[in-house]
Amino acid sequence: MTNSPLTPGIVPSRLPADRIARNFADHTPPLDAHEALVAADRCYFCHDAPCVTACPTSIDIPLFIRQIATGTAESAATTIWTQNILGGMCARVCPTETLCEEVCVREVAEGKPVEIGRLQRFATDTAMARGLHPFTRAAPTGKTVAVVGAGPAGMACAHRLALHGHDVVVYERRAKPGGLNEYGIASYKTTGGFARREVDWLLQIGGITIKTGVELGRDISLDGLLALHDAVFLGIGLGGVNALRASGEDKAGVTDAVDFIAELRQTTDLTTLPIGRDVVVIGGGMTAVDAAVQSKLLGAENVTIVYRRGQEKMGASTYEQEHATSAGVRIICNAAPVAVHGNGAVREVEFGYMADTPEGLKATGETFRLKADQVFKAIGQTLTGAPDGAALEGGKIAALPARVWAGGDCTGGGEDLTVTAVAQGRDAAEDIHMFLRG
């Protein structure tokens, strides 16, 4: 190893390989069989359980936990997948602390919820390890549906459509399917190439063709798809990133956090991935935390998240914030970027303190500078490439022409979460199925 956390600039190999491997290992290790039984036993099997209501895909959580408790994890997985075909990924990446586990009656009673996410992972991992795919495709209907985007919304939609016997062609602009499961999300949340394995597993239903490297608006048009298919589902996500609107934003070393995460997710040897010594992440959501924590894990000496509003308004959950701070990330709130300084490459970022007033955010006039050789912008993604004919509302797809549906981050309604995308993709598939049946 030639570099250390103290090496100036954006360089690879700040930490030895074994340390990197440890840092990027499974953040929440799987439960073993006995741990799963003990964890499952804590579930009270609530009547009309709050956790089910809190789950965007409405998984019957008490039922699947009882199935684990009685030694039938495979049945538990079926219960999960019936509602959420990406239940394996959701078990890993769902912010359960703000969903099912937040409302678990044992969280209310003892501050210690049933470990629903980990139990869900136990069930789905157990069933997947046994090669189980408990769904059989209905007889072919002769109808075809185009799904644009192979992310969580698109794949959930595709699976449900295929299940009903329709032929599905998934068009994906990137080289691999999976969307943010493959290119977003912190690496330590979904280790071992799980995103790809889950897509491959999902495709066992049959009747789904994935065409990668095909982009809507560049290689295909909505009209073209409508000519080829009986219906179209758009799960195109949010392709754009908000600008900082600070001077010097174009300096070298200033990049989008989502690009950094995507590169990291696609890098097989993380010791080759360059990272700055002083990293500044601007934003307050999950992307900001994922970028910041992983910068730290790659060996950056100083990593700072700067968020323009108060901590309570951060998009990242308290659990995520604590995860960041425990990894050594510093969080500064109530400060917005004013200028990026440096001679060609970034050297410092200047921030102005902000006051959250009833009239909106206002600069207090006081500024400070943070040393930085790398800056990640994580101040939100925007919809790009929405086809003609789509009506937008609040920057998201709100209405579509006939025979076209949409779901996932490119649409409103619900948070931009994997689990929300799965629910919307699944529900759109049911709508499309009803439509195709006539």
Next chain:
Amino acid sequence: MANLTTDFIGIKSPNPFWLASAPPTDKEYNVRRAFEAGWGGVVWKTLGSEGPPVVNVNGPRYGAVWGADRRLLGLNNIELITDRPLEVNLREIKSVKRDYKDRALIISLMVPCDEQSWKDILHRIEDTEADGVELNFGCPHGMAERGMGSAVGQVPEYIEMVTRWVKQHSRMPCIVKLTPNISDIRKPAEAAKRGGADAVSLINTINSITSVNLDSFSPEPMIDGKGTHGGYCGPAVKPIALNMVAEIARSPETHGLPISGIGGVTTWRDAAEFMALGAGNVQVCTAAMTYGFKIVQEMISGLSQYLDEKGMASTADLVGRAVPNVTDWQFLNLNYVTKAQIDQDACIKCGRCYAACEDTSHQAIAMKPGRVFEVMDDECVACNLCVNVCPVENCITMVEMPKGAVDPRTQTPVGDYANWTTHPNNPSVAAE
């Protein structure tokens, strides 16, 4: 500090915690460890007749039932009486008793059902200086097939006969150990009393199959693909044992007959419950087999603390305290009216009370917006199921209605004590 010393049919021990006749008391080595750990007494594992000892299976002897986190709730065994030579056991008993004169040492016996066999074995144990004998009429497995154990215990006449032989041929105090594998536990107890027994001990183990292997379709514990019923013990059997102890304690025929309580005693509290129902002491096995001999320390400290808190000077103050309160259903007060009450602050809103009441009981709990669960007094029959399924202790309580108050369910005022024997719906009352 309360005095835990007990005098059970003249046998003194520093505390009422004895180890039952079972695998933990089969050898000098184990018994010495038990006494060092603080056990008040030991009933030595059952001795058989002179001659080649019995043999045991060479596969699993125990089956189990587990609760959450593999907590052992019930244990079953197919081990027979001691499989060591009689003279070895006798030599060891004598050696142990010589060193632990303050502890109770009882010898459990099981020999064929003829007078000579009993006469012989009693003669053989005479000079061990053991404090008494316990007649094993209880074991339901193996030996019963040879006409011993529960095969004797299920026939009151045999119990009486053998007990009489024992009292005739020995001056030792005699405890008769009863099998629960019988329809009315009072009958064998009465027979033992008639035969001259100084005490009864109960319960021995319950016939059981702990589980079935759903791959090999063999009962557990499995020996080469087959299984047989074994004797069930441990925490799971305690309620059955408590009832049987109480039946003997309150029956006019056997009231006052000393009882050594056995069956799932795991903590001081279990022991106290047995004693309150009339047991002069308790015998323990499964708890020791699960956790080791050290548990007796908790039993000693716990019972002492309890007696102190209750202002009881000795265990004698506790023994039998609950017996007068065990009665027949027909004498229960039908005018004792309670209603379930949910403490909304303690409620964690799991809804189990609602599911239980709505699906399986009396539809007396309302589920209101915000997951607020409320008891409807006009429907509540006070069955207590909601209390039992609630995961939060004391969240739901049964509140007694004061005399004179009108029960909203029946629209009748709560009256004075009245039971079934005088109830107008009772056909035998109407007939008069």
